[in-house]
Amino acid sequence: xxxxxxxxxxxxxxxxxxxxxxxxxxxxxxxxxxxxxxxxxxxxxxxxxxxxxxxxxxxxxxxxxxxxxxxxxxxxxxxxxxxxxxxxxxxxxxxxxxxxxxxxxxxxxxxxxxxxxxxxxxxxxxxxxxxxxxxxxxxxxxxxxxxxxxxxxxxxxxxxxxxxxxxxxxxxxxxxxxxxxxxxxxxxxxxxxxxxxxxxxxxxxxxxxxxxxxxxxxxxxxxxxxxxxxxxx
Ligand code: CA
Numbered sequence: 001x002x003x004x005x006x007x008x009x010x011x012x013x014x015x016x017x018x019x020x021x022x023x024x025x026x027x028x029x030x031x032x033x034x035x036x037x038x039x040x041x042x043x044x045x046x047x048x049x050x051x052x053x054x055x056x057x058x059x060x061x062x063x064x065x066x067x068x069x070x071x072x073x074x075x076x077x078x079x080x081x082x083x084x085x086x087x088x089x090x091x092x093x094x095x096x097x098x099x100x101x102x103x104x105x106x107x108x109x110x111x112x113x114x115x116x117x118x119x120x121x122x123x124x125x126x127x128x129x130x131x132x133x134x135x136x137x138x139x140x141x142x143x144x145x146x147x148x149x150x151x152x153x154x155x156x157x158x159x160x161x162x163x164x165x166x167x168x169x170x171x172x173x174x175x176x177x178x179x180x181x182x183x184x185x186x187x188x189x190x191x192x193x194x195x196x197x198x199x200x201x202x203x204x205x206x207x208x209x210x211x212x213x214x215x216x217x218x219x220x221x222x223x224x225x226x227x228x229x230x231x232x233x
Contacts, residue, residue: 003029004049004121009039009065010083011057015106019052022110023117036060040068043075050121051075052113053100054083063098070099079120083108102176119175119232136171138231141210141219143171152210162187163206166199170220175232177223203228 006028010016013034020030031046033039037059043051051069055062062082069075082103102116136143140153148164150157159167165187170178178186180196188194207214221229 003027005046006030006117007039007042007046007048007051007053008032009034009036009052009057009062010054011035012054015054015083018110019113022114023052026114026118034058036062036065039065040072043069043078044072045074047074048078050117051078051080052083052117053080056085066098066100081113081116081120116175136168138171138174138219141171143168150210157209159206159209162202163209166202167206167210167220170228170230174230177226177229179227183227199227 004027006023008016008019008023008030010019010032011034016032016034020032023030028050031042031048033042034057036057039053039057040060043065053062053066057065060068066080066082069078069080079101080099082098082100083106084103085106101120104113104116135145142151144150145168150159150164150167166183169183169186180199183199184194184196188198203220204214207217207220211217211219219231221231223229
């Protein structure tokens with residue numbers, strides 16, 4: 001059987017070589033390229049198990065490439081890890097329905113990169129834009145989107161509609177970091193009166209309801225300077 005294939009798209013040679021080396025060491029057959037046009041050409045002719053895609057690229061930027069890949073048939077379901085140079089870009093990466101599954105901000109450690117790639121390849125892809133149908137179970141926490149019901153160890157927990165939406169969004173993509181702005185856009189949508197503070201307040205209330213110990217949360221984790229993620233441990 002052929003090795004699982006990875007596409008690495010990065011115009012900075014050192015980073016490209018580094019990523020390629022470490023994914024190869026993980027047993028992946030890596031194809032590398034340095035610009036967006038070439039990336040798109042490769043993605044329409046070959047099928048990959050994972051794509052690592054830099055945001056700022058010559059010819060076509062990473063977001064454009066990402067959206068095009070999602071529309072193309074061959075890799076429309078391939079997990080995509082975006083590399084960004086600045087933390088401020090992450091809202092753009094995840095917030096605009098680009099189709100990226102996760103991102104890493106440069107500079108990143110190779111261990112972190114490998115862990116993210118492994119996690120992406122392991123879990124079934126679930127696009128952010130799509131609704132969540134299945135029941136999510138993490139430990140004794142159970143989230144049922146159809147019944148809009150949350151139980152902990154079999155006991156129903158009452159959540160407000162916004163609390164439920166935030167929990168569902170986070171729990172449907174374990175390990176993926178959601179910025180406050182992104183949670184605002186997703187959960188509060190057109191309501192312009194809410195602020196980043198509203199998100200923090202809601203998370204606090206949510207933790208009181210679902211965390212075994214809300215002083216040291218084990219389910220909804222804070223990612224300093226960015227936002228929140230659901231545990232993928
Ligand atoms: Ca770049």
